[in-house]
Amino acid sequence: MTGRHILVVDDEPDIRSLVQEILQDEGYSVATAEGGEAARKARRVRRPDLILLDIWMEDVDGITLLREWSENGGLPCPVVMISGHGTVETAVEATRLGAYDFIEKPISLAKLLLTVERAFESERLQRENVDLREHAQPIIEPQGKSPVMAQLREQAQKLAQHNSWVLISGEAGAGKGTFSRYIHDQSTRREGPFVEIAVGSMSAENSAAELFGAEDGETVNYGRLEQANGGTLCIGDIADMDLQTQARLLSVFQTHSFTRLGGSEDVEVDLRVIATTQRNLEDEVAAGRFRDDLFYHLNVVPLHIPPLRDHADDVHELLDYYIDNMVTHERLSYRHFTVAAQNRLRNYGWPGNIRELKNLVQRLLILGSGEEIEVAEVEQAISTQSVSGEPTAQIVPYDLPLREAREKFEHDYLLHQLMEVGGSVGKLAKRVGMERTHLYRKLRALGIDHKKGIE
Known part of the structure; x- marks a missing residue:
């Protein structure tokens, strides 16, 4: 199973066979x-990457199908309409429902191939745009010139050349996600999707459906x-996955297929899984919380990311990288660390690893002033970081009335999240799942000035 999968829906046999032959x-x-009806069944068998859909068919017309797919959570892929006698009204309706383009009959093979190519390119750009919005310019290559990082990049490049599943371990914030993306980008699957899912964010009852x-x-x-x-599926915190879902995932490894919840037909897939964990999975297996057979499959090619304190020589380069990144992509004012400040951070323990370093740089650029970042400012910033590298929030006193305790928690929570997204209320709304107008009112009520990110 290689290449993109296209579903051709047309009631004329000659057109179906001709288009199929050309595309193959x-x-x-x-x-x-x-x-x-046949199109509905085909979508159950395998998720298409693109659909060529005839408008006029005897049983169910293309517009009805388009509306049906659009209303059930949005179109799953680009849809190109095919028509021999379409009207302006039909074209407008199809466009409103999300169709990418139209091809008129008789079909020009050159136009067909060009439209298909452009549809895939448009989808790729949209996917990259979403990725940029969600991850704020992902790192293309793990940063650091130390021997430790050079060896890790070399290992990752070797792993990328094979299709085996990979287990990446390391402390929180060490860079497991960055190396997952790096392996994908270096592999033959780089043009395919890179999909991430955090097991910890899923409830046990919803994990299978997700x-x-x-x-x-x-x-x-x-x-x-x-x-x-x-492409590649990156499963974060796999140690948190329940045993039943682990068993289903193991079956995918063994058969390259699975059955959807509520479905009866096998769905074939061709993908690579990269799993990450903060825990020692051998201990989880011994405790009966993780399947030993799934662990052995994942652990064939393990990759361990050491904590930042074990390659402190990279701190200077990481500081420069995140300053340049945030100045360029988040439009923060440029500042630089003095030599004394750099030395202090090089000798710091970094309990939250690279994530803590990134948060620290962001905090200093948002809240600080002046071109230089001195040791005193660094010391103050470090003192406000928790052991996990996150900004410290005071524990809500238990003797407060419920309303006051809730307001204090909401204040600390929203202030922390606002700093995480660089002061953007739009990003904050998406991050915390609130409607923007309601969020503005909530911030004002809690005394948080979103323009500064502080009270």
């Missing part, structure tokens, strides 16, 4: 459907496994 010659995997997807009547919800098909 270009290296695409192609499935065909002779009508609306990973494997679900079917309910005509509604098909694709899980993270199908979203990552052809």
